Amino acid sequence: MRQNDDRPALTEGMAPALPMSRRAMFCRIGGGFGALGLGSVLADAGLLGQSAAMGMDGSHASEAGVPSNPLAPRAPHFPARAKRVIFLFMNGGPSHVDTFDPKPALEKYAGQTPPASLMTGRRKTGKMMPSPFSARPQGQSGIEMTDLFPHVAGCIDDLCVLRSVYTDNPNHEPSLLMMNSGNMQPIRPSLGSWLTFGLGTENQNLPGFVVLCPGKPVVGPQLWSSSFLPGIYQGTHIRNNVIDPDRIIRDVTSRHLPRSAQREQVDLIQALNREHLAARGHDEALEARVASLEMAFRMQFEAREAFDLARETTTTRDLYGPGEFAGACLIARRLVERGVRVVQVYYGAGQPWDSHSDIHEHRVHAQKSDRPIAALLTDLKARGLLEDTLVLWGGEFGRTPYSEGAKGRDHHSLGFSMWLAGGGVKGGYVHGATDELGMQAVKDRMHVHDLHATILHLMGLDHERLTYRYSGRDFRLTDVSGRVAREILA
Numbered sequence: 001m002r003q004n005d006d007r008p009a010l011t012e013g014m015a016p017a018l019p020m021s022r023r024a025m026f027c028r029i030g031g032g033f034g035a036l037g038l039g040s041v042l043a044d045a046g047l048l049g050q051s052a053a054m055g056m057d058g059s060h061a062s063e064a065g066v067p068s069n070p071l072a073p074r075a076p077h078f079p080a081r082a083k084r085v086i087f088l089f090m091n092g093g094p095s096h097v098d099t100f101d102p103k104p105a106l107e108k109y110a111g112q113t114p115p116a117s118l119m120t121g122r123r124k125t126g127k128m129m130p131s132p133f134s135a136r137p138q139g140q141s142g143i144e145m146t147d148l149f150p151h152v153a154g155c156i157d158d159l160c161v162l163r164s165v166y167t168d169n170p171n172h173e174p175s176l177l178m179m180n181s182g183n184m185q186p187i188r189p190s191l192g193s194w195l196t197f198g199l200g201t202e203n204q205n206l207p208g209f210v211v212l213c214p215g216k217p218v219v220g221p222q223l224w225s226s227s228f229l230p231g232i233y234q235g236t237h238i239r240n241n242v243i244d245p246d247r248i249i250r251d252v253t254s255r256h257l258p259r260s261a262q263r264e265q266v267d268l269i270q271a272l273n274r275e276h277l278a279a280r281g282h283d284e285a286l287e288a289r290v291a292s293l294e295m296a297f298r299m300q301f302e303a304r305e306a307f308d309l310a311r312e313t314t315t316t317r318d319l320y321g322p323g324e325f326a327g328a329c330l331i332a333r334r335l336v337e338r339g340v341r342v343v344q345v346y347y348g349a350g351q352p353w354d355s356h357s358d359i360h361e362h363r364v365h366a367q368k369s370d371r372p373i374a375a376l377l378t379d380l381k382a383r384g385l386l387e388d389t390l391v392l393w394g395g396e397f398g399r400t401p402y403s404e405g406a407k408g409r410d411h412h413s414l415g416f417s418m419w420l421a422g423g424g425v426k427g428g429y430v431h432g433a434t435d436e437l438g439m440q441a442v443k444d445r446m447h448v449h450d451l452h453a454t455i456l457h458l459m460g461l462d463h464e465r466l467t468y469r470y471s472g473r474d475f476r477l478t479d480v481s482g483r484v485a486r487e488i489l490a
Helices: 022-030 033-044 172-181 191-199 259-280 284-306 314-320 324-337 361-382 448-458
Strands: 004-008 019-021 084-089 135-138 143-146 159-166 209-212 236-238 342-346 389-394 416-421 429-431 441-443 468-470 473-475
Touching: 084 191, 084 324, 084 361, 143 159, 159 441, 159 448, 191 209, 191 342, 191 448, 209 324, 259 284, 284 324, 314 324, 314 361, 324 342, 324 361, 361 389, 389 448
Parallel strands: 084 342, 084 389, 159 429, 209 236, 209 342
Antiparallel strands: 004 019, 135 143, 159 416, 389 416, 468 473
């Protein structure tokens, strides 16, 4: 049950008013004290929606209807190893056995039907198919990976490869939601929203959570939604198909008023908003609008500069290479360098890594992403940012070790690979393992809830304490589970 009702309330003798909360309606109908008593009974029974913004210590984010700055930096629960996150999302599901978890045994069983004991719950059964990509140990750590990512291989000693990730469903929509928000249904806040809710952001002239995606991925904006968290924590989606600051953020800068006049205009609107808010009491939606309006004005000072890649040297731009994903990786570095808390970079729109018909498609996508990813890691390290920036790579699931059709691979959720770098994790380290065929995670299994708990821990947040009370219960990113993988901490 949501606190805010979408239907306008009518007051006798007046025009339709703005939407009012249920509490406001009870107060008007019940005449004050009677409504307070009713509200208390409903709250005790867990029937009254409570979408008020609650801090990590249980305190309200605002008092007496005057909103505080919801994006102000906040202290973590304990000393953090990472201050910011860059999530490189390979939407569609890259194959683990063709990237960071090579399986030589697939050669031995090539063309054979997978063991029935390993096929429980699988959608289709093909023949075991070896990877068409060669593999060998890389770096001083000797971590084995395929030749799909030769530039990333040069950074392998900075990577913590997770080979035992698993999730609950092998379909795109629920797995995308699980990886991005910790729940298979589109009703929960995203990882980036939880992080900015818990920690705020260091730069008040830029959003705390930025999403770079050239179009719409499967599911869409729910993947970076704030859901029942205040709207100010929702990810700001930037369509990076054209890296042009004038086009990316064209609606931020006024074409009609000078900055001084804009400031006067915003001050007037905000004064009216605060007066309106004081009369309504706590109103999460209105508080979010007030904060968002102020953020939009402040973005004029830094947003154009942050997204202007022409300000980078030719050497740096050449390091990342051409293309929209390369530009997004460079923007990600520029954003975290300027204090943005979370940046998520989607590799293309839709589900480009979804190689059902031909696994050789992975070669095309790897060639477009390999160099930019390695450049991002190298650039962050050279600037002293990698040690407290957590970089995460992966998709919503992996792909089957057996074939779909002649040369493709189906979705696979029982065991797949992701990797972390920087931000307090061990470099040149492999965590967990799948069986010899890559069918199931069998050692140090890491559910997505465990991954999220570990990310929050690296950011100084206890996943069991970072909660938000809504609709009569406390919610958290990891639901009612989650284990911190302390084995990967540096």
